[in-house]
Amino acid sequence: MVVAVEADLGNLHRYAGHDQPDDDLLRTCVHCGMCLPTCPTYRLTGQEMSSPRGRLWLMKSVADGRLDLLDPIFDEQMYQCLNCRACEAVCPSGVHYGPLVEAARSQLEQHRPRPFWQRATRKVAMGWLFGDGRRLRAAVAGLRLYQRSGLAALLRRSGALKLAGMEELEAMLPPVSRRSLVPGAEHWSSPEPVRAVRLFNGCVMGTVFADTNRAAARVMARNGASVDLPVGQQCCGALHVHAGMMDEARTLARANIDAFEATGDDAIVVTAAGCGAALKEYGYLLKDDAVYADRAARFSARVRDVTEHLAETDLVPPTVPVDRVVTYQEPCHLVHAQRIAVQPRKLLSAVPGLRLVEMRESSLCCGSAGIYNLIRKEMAEDLGDRKVRHVMETPATEVVTANPGCAMQLRASLRRNGSRVKVRHIVEILDEAYGGKQNIDSDGSARAGAERVG
Amino acid sequence: MDHAGLVQRLERILGPGGVFHRPGDLLVYEYDGSVDGAVDTARPAAVALPTTTEQVAAVVKLANEAGLPVVARGAGTGLSGGAVAQQGGIIISLTRMDRILEIDREDRTALVEPGVINLELSETALPEGFFFAPDPSSQKACTVGGNVAENSGGPHCLKYGVTTNHVLGLEVVLPDGRVVWTGGRAPGGSGYDLTAAMVGSEGMLGIVTKALVRLTPQPESVVVLLAAFGDMDAASHAVSGIIAAGIVPAALEMMDALTIEAVEPAYHAGYPMDAGAVLLIELDGPTGDVRETADEVSTLCRQAGATEVRTASEKAERDLLWKGRKMALAAMGRLAPNYYLHDTVVPRSKLPATLRRVGEVSKEYDLPIANVFHAGDGNLHPLMLFDRRRKGSVERVLEASHDLLHYCVEVGGALSGEHGIGTEKRDYMTLVFTADDLAAMAGVKNSFDPRGCFNPEKLFPKGYMCGEVRALRAQAMAQKLGIYAL
Ligand SMILES: Cc1cc2nc3c(=O)[nH]c(=O)nc-3n(C[C@H](O)[C@H](O)[C@H](O)COP(=O)(O)OP(=O)(O)OC[C@H]3O[C@@H](n4cnc5c(N)ncnc54)[C@H](O)[C@@H]3O)c2cc1C
Ligand code: SF4
Ligand code: SF4
Numbered sequence: 037m038v039v040a041v042e043a044d045l046g047n048l049h050r051y052a053g054h055d056q057p058d059d060d061l062l063r064t065c066v067h068c069g070m071c072l073p074t075c076p077t078y079r080l081t082g083q084e085m086s087s088p089r090g091r092l093w094l095m096k097s098v099a100d101g102r103l104d105l106l107d108p109i110f111d112e113q114m115y116q117c118l119n120c121r122a123c124e125a126v127c128p129s130g131v132h133y134g135p136l137v138e139a140a141r142s143q144l145e146q147h148r149p150r151p152f153w154q155r156a157t158r159k160v161a162m163g164w165l166f167g168d169g170r171r172l173r174a175a176v177a178g179l180r181l182y183q184r185s186g187l188a189a190l191l192r193r194s195g196a197l198k199l200a201g202m203e204e205l206e207a208m209l210p211p212v213s214r215r216s217l218v219p220g221a222e223h224w225s226s227p228e229p230v231r232a233v234r235l236f237n238g239c240v241m242g243t244v245f246a247d248t249n250r251a252a253a254r255v256m257a258r259n260g261a262s263v264d265l266p267v268g269q270q271c272c273g274a275l276h277v278h279a280g281m282m283d284e285a286r287t288l289a290r291a292n293i294d295a296f297e298a299t300g301d302d303a304i305v306v307t308a309a310g311c312g313a314a315l316k317e318y319g320y321l322l323k324d325d326a327v328y329a330d331r332a333a334r335f336s337a338r339v340r341d342v343t344e345h346l347a348e349t350d351l352v353p354p355t356v357p358v359d360r361v362v363t364y365q366e367p368c369h370l371v372h373a374q375r376i377a378v379q380p381r382k383l384l385s386a387v388p389g390l391r392l393v394e395m396r397e398s399s400l401c402c403g404s405a406g407i408y409n410l411i412r413k414e415m416a417e418d419l420g421d422r423k424v425r426h427v428m429e430t431p432a433t434e435v436v437t438a439n440p441g442c443a444m445q446l447r448a449s450l451r452r453n454g455s456r457v458k459v460r461h462i463v464e465i466l467d468e469a470y471g472g473k474q475n476i477d478s479d480g481s482a483r484a485g486a487e488r489v490g
Numbered sequence: 491m492d493h494a495g496l497v498q499r500l501e502r503i504l505g506p507g508g509v510f511h512r513p514g515d516l517l518v519y520e521y522d523g524s525v526d527g528a529v530d531t532a533r534p535a536a537v538a539l540p541t542t543t544e545q546v547a548a549v550v551k552l553a554n555e556a557g558l559p560v561v562a563r564g565a566g567t568g569l570s571g572g573a574v575a576q577q578g579g580i581i582i583s584l585t586r587m588d589r590i591l592e593i594d595r596e597d598r599t600a601l602v603e604p605g606v607i608n609l610e611l612s613e614t615a616l617p618e619g620f621f622f623a624p625d626p627s628s629q630k631a632c633t634v635g636g637n638v639a640e641n642s643g644g645p646h647c648l649k650y651g652v653t654t655n656h657v658l659g660l661e662v663v664l665p666d667g668r669v670v671w672t673g674g675r676a677p678g679g680s681g682y683d684l685t686a687a688m689v690g691s692e693g694m695l696g697i698v699t700k701a702l703v704r705l706t707p708q709p710e711s712v713v714v715l716l717a718a719f720g721d722m723d724a725a726s727h728a729v730s731g732i733i734a735a736g737i738v739p740a741a742l743e744m745m746d747a748l749t750i751e752a753v754e755p756a757y758h759a760g761y762p763m764d765a766g767a768v769l770l771i772e773l774d775g776p777t778g779d780v781r782e783t784a785d786e787v788s789t790l791c792r793q794a795g796a797t798e799v800r801t802a803s804e805k806a807e808r809d810l811l812w813k814g815r816k817m818a819l820a821a822m823g824r825l826a827p828n829y830y831l832h833d834t835v836v837p838r839s840k841l842p843a844t845l846r847r848v849g850e851v852s853k854e855y856d857l858p859i860a861n862v863f864h865a866g867d868g869n870l871h872p873l874m875l876f877d878r879r880r881k882g883s884v885e886r887v888l889e890a891s892h893d894l895l896h897y898c899v900e901v902g903g904a905l906s907g908e909h910g911i912g913t914e915k916r917d918y919m920t921l922v923f924t925a926d927d928l929a930a931m932a933g934v935k936n937s938f939d940p941r942g943c944f945n946p947e948k949l950f951p952k953g954y955m956c957g958e959v960r961a962l963r964a965q966a967m968a969q970k971l972g973i974y975a976l
Pocket of ligand 3: 076078086087091120122123
């Protein structure tokens, strides 16, 4: 009789060093399988190793010394996972999947030999570029110039992008906002503010999507807030955490905690679901940091997604009709990681004229997942196509979402499938329903009676 | 045939993407949903993921040639170890055969592949006004193939019956690789009812590759009542009262205080935290009737001592009440790192006494036991909570289980209501079946699978197949040769 080939378990690599998957968390999984159908990678492949349960079992196997940390399957599965947290939201036993897969990735980063060029690009892209707001703004300024100068059109036509393998990246990019949003430089306020909101800028939101952040600020100002962006804030570090680069993430987290600490208990509002989820987990990220642990927990408790924040306030009814049909794509890091599902829908239902038609599988990952769509092109495209099919089954002319990564992935997927459907951030729709820039002074204050514009 | 040769042959049938054989890949096919300790894990030699019936048949034939066992696998949510390849061999995972081929409104049937997820079948049939009645608590994840193999049930089976009542016909790959159809659209049918033989056969007689299932029309109106009681005794009396009044609820479920403690903080279903037991009673049918019966049930509950009775008729409200029940099992993870779920059935009249016995066992073995179960048909699900890292805890659980099972059998109950026997409970089979009973079953097994290659080490007590069935097989061979003396 043939038997399976047994792996050589003699000289096995095991977890070592910092950020190991927490054994107690790991053992909460009772392998019941209830999470399987919600996992996008399992849905596409039907294979157990690509399921949350399978991945947890692999992590457990490494911990138990039954699987080598450096076995290719471990690397493959830890990185095939979108870290979309859908499994976490449905798990009846309350398994905290996110921190586990992030720790597993950190272990891989610490112990896996990587070719020199890979290490170098990661260091430059993640450490240097995202490590400092100024550098990123400068890079995006270059991008802006590229898009507006006609160079983009020229390169696209010439086929040079395809040659350089940059076509997908290029297709994902929306028109870049005209001006980046610089912390400290702009603020907004209702005439008689009843609360202060501290906006978290975010690296991509504050540059590529700066106008979306401005729209969010206007909407909050019309609902009784004064809004500003504390200086010194940085990228949230979510991309770093997802890539297992914990040290870099912690450095950014500490900088953000410092930047927001002076503003007491004011809400820290975020427009990107991915950042929000990461900020809400600073408490966990820095739990072993003697100096920052408590401060991180306090910081996390202040964080609100913009939809969450608005839904908590007594919303001033918007009055400008938006006579269109939209459908809502739930960002994973909003619906699964933060369990925010009703608030965005409640806000959309407050917009006069707007009709929300739900698509099938609205909470299934669109394939974006941070930079996943760049490193796992095929799987990401399959998910993107599946999403587009569901969008196109509805009569919607716009997909509303609440996260930059999703917006870019949706845009690219729609374009690839020849669809004309537009992608919007939820605050843009709300801003439109409040009259956009009308009755907002150039210094950012909403004029009295601004709520009755239009 | 060595391992490399086997893999090569499998890849020829399924393509390279349809075969797993690296040790790391096989690790994740060594378990199912059953409890660590109650069922041993075991690794297959290879996993095949076919997309067509022909591929399934070809893999089975190859396994025959190589002399390897074959184990069918659906979503792997089974609780008795059914999908674990105890003797290695080839696992045929049917998750990629997941198409709903046809929904027939007139005949009220659906033709599906085995990997279709139970709940998704119901959701697809919903716009046509139908649902698939068997609703195990795992319905979000488990497959129709697995439901057929385990004859699964759920809360609504009280009124609508378990899986076997909803399967009309099956396409099956037999252990020798032939493909046959059993049953069909027309009711009745002549000859042996092979469909019924297949349902509940735990993957030991054939591999289901298509299922023709019955769809049930959506009732006009549905109401769920939540009744809270001071203790389980009072709740049990209410159950008896309802049944005695001739009412057939669509579902009648009981949860005890410990269950409420696990579920309510997790799902905010609205169960009163101070209740000793709650009943969930679902009624369905024409609107007028439902309203009338709801009043009647409400009165009966109050007579039995209910401290509170609430009625939910809106779908969202009903769903919330149900969510607590459906997620109860798995929410136990919040009370203890491990649980062991039982699935015994006792005659309804023995329910209060059995529940008391459960309480005693809990005390004797110092094991918290939560009760969440189908009260309407006496299907108990005592859930033992433990922490396997504490020394001796697994042994204690197994001993307590032994006691409990013995008691249930003594009062005239059965080993399993719906989770199957698998490897988990196979050694208890002799408690309920005589040697002749078992031999009759072995005879059926033998006529389908004389080589014993489909899902070995399941259902029959350990060592049983080696003895009795081997004897039967020898007899069969002898008869083939014209020797009748054996
Ligand atoms: C949280 C939880 C709650 C549950 N609640 C219930 C409940 O309320 N009621 C209930 O009845 N069960 C329940 N179960 C048990 C389990 O979900 C059911 O037995 C289910 O039907 C198994 O389906 P599966 O697809 O996961 O099958 P698997 O676990 O993969 O397999 C189960 C058995 O079926 C065989 N099999 C699978 N597919 C085929 C096929 N195509 N042809 C032939 N044999 C096949 C396998 O060989 C195995 O013996 C629960 C399980 C969990 C984890
Ligand atoms: S992660 Fe949760 S839902 Fe998934 S198998 Fe583990 S316990 Fe079950
Ligand atoms: S995070 Fe998403 S992709 Fe990863 S295992 Fe969970 S559900 Fe699957």
